[in-house]
Amino acid sequence: MRQSPVVLLMAASFAAMTALLAIGAVVSGSPVAFFVAVPLGVTAYFMYYHGSGKLLERLHRREERRQAADQRRRQQRATGQRGGFGAGPRQRRGPRTRGEREARFGSQGRVGFGAHDRYDSRDRAPSTSDGPTRAEARTVLGVDPTADQSSIKQAYRERVKDTHPDRGGDEDEFKRVTAAYERLRAK
Known part of the structure; x- marks a missing residue:
């Protein structure tokens, strides 16, 4: 001092x-x-x-x-420790850099060049060309053929309440309901 x-x-x-x-x-x-x-x-x-x-x-x-x-x-x-209040390190879900992709999937490192067997096509969301027909979608949601977009949306929300996995529903049924809604929502 x-x-x-x-x-x-x-x-x-x-x-x-x-x-x-x-x-x-x-x-x-x-x-x-x-x-x-x-x-x-x-x-x-x-x-x-x-x-x-x-x-x-x-x-x-x-x-x-x-x-x-x-x-x-x-x-x-x-050391990779991040987060506060005891959160610990965050987990990553997959390769983020080119080097990580090449190390995991080989020298090609891109989806579409020999890596098809590593991915399941059911993991992606259904596009308008996949999934149920419009008639099947209306049956899944329980709406009639003349239903407008607001009633389709309301029916979807009601079905999701029952089928969502976080609320005790079946995951496959939830995917069916979501695919049906996507089909009817697309014009």
């Missing part, structure tokens, strides 16, 4: 002036002297805080905490 005797002497003189002005304000009843004493007192406090070395010590502690936090962050990045 570095102390500065000159700054401490100046702080003591400002404190003495503050005390004299405060006593003078009380004795005379003049608020002007009190308003002059307040800034002098604040100045005396900050000069003492600086002159005693406490300000420098506080700044050093703050910088050490910041450096320690930066080091922890660098360590977490290096």
